[in-house]
Amino acid sequence: MNSPARPYLIAPSILSADFARLGEEVEKVIESGADVIHFDVMDNHYVPNLTFGSMICKALRDYGVEAPIDVHLMVSPVDSMIEQFLEAGASIITFHPEASHHVDRSLQLIKDGGAECGLVLNPATSLHHLDCVMDKVDQILLMSVNPGFGGQSFIDNTLDKIRQVRQRIITSGRDIRLEVDGGVKASNIRAIAEAGADMFVAGSAIFNQKDYKAAIDEMRAELALANNS
Numbered sequence: 019m020n021s022p023a024r025p026y027l028i029a030p031s032i033l034s035a036d037f038a039r040l041g042e043e044v045e046k047v048i049e050s051g052a053d054v055i056h057f058d059v060m061d062n063h064y065v066p067n068l069t070f071g072s073m074i075c076k077a078l079r080d081y082g083v084e085a086p087i088d089v090h091l092m093v094s095p096v097d098s099m100i101e102q103f104l105e106a107g108a109s110i111i112t113f114h115p116e117a118s119h120h121v122d123r124s125l126q127l128i129k130d131g132g133a134e135c136g137l138v139l140n141p142a143t144s145l146h147h148l149d150c151v152m153d154k155v156d157q158i159l160l161m162s163v164n165p166g167f168g169g170q171s172f173i174d175n176t177l178d179k180i181r182q183v184r185q186r187i188i189t190s191g192r193d194i195r196l197e198v199d200g201g202v203k204a205s206n207i208r209a210i211a212e213a214g215a216d217m218f219v220a221g222s223a224i225f226n227q228k229d230y231k232a233a234i235d236e237m238r239a240e241l242a243l244a245n246n247s
């Protein structure tokens with residue numbers, strides 16, 4: 019029931035990286051086997067924390083980072099930030115439906131700018147936000163913590179939500195990635211994959227370890243055991 023249409027992707031969240039050495043940190047995590055760089059943009063308005071904007075994304079591109087950059091916008095409003103991140107070299111841009119007055123327009127803005135688009139649903143946000151956009155999104159991001167901070171614990175009822183979204187993806191007949199973010203680590207990544215996710219954001223579980231490669235390898239070993247039949 020849950021067979022993902024594509025390989026599993028591991029996306030370290032740079033929220034837990036050493037910001038004073040960000041270029042090196044990103045380089046190191048990619049060399050350690052990361053597939054995608056997850057970029058958490060917070061505005062101290064939509065979420066009670068403030069991180070970084072498009073200049074940092076552009077700085078990483080200028081530094082030579084070629085890996086896909088997956089930008090999670092925790093900002094409101096979203097459209098002006100979408101334009102800036104398209105300009106800065108984002109590969110994927112996701113935003114929260116309640117942060118945009120015109121969700122379809124914001125998704126189209128991302129697509130027209132040449133990036134992949136998606137919606138992010140918080141733990142208590144209803145799946146009905148997906149009803150009219152399944153023909154448009156390339157990715158759906160389910161938050162398994164309330165957004166704003168790294169290092170929180172995975173909210174267990176997210177597993178059921180993942181199963182429901184995987185069903186919707188199967189019904190849509192489209193190749194939509196299902197990403198999960200918050201409290202993901204080696205000890206729960208297999209269950210998250212078995213519920214139907216195929217992209218895994220991990221911040222503290224990677225950047226708080228001495229050996230990033232060992233942390234990513236351990237996650238991959240768990241994913242290799244996942245039963246998706």
Ligand SMILES: O=C(CO)[C@@H](O)[C@H](O)COP(=O)(O)O
Pocket residue numbers: 031033034056058090163164165166167168169170199200201202219220221222223
């Ligand atoms: O978007 C967010 C938090 O809002 C996440 O990307 C966290 O940064 C994930 O951190 P860990 O829970 O993996 O430490």
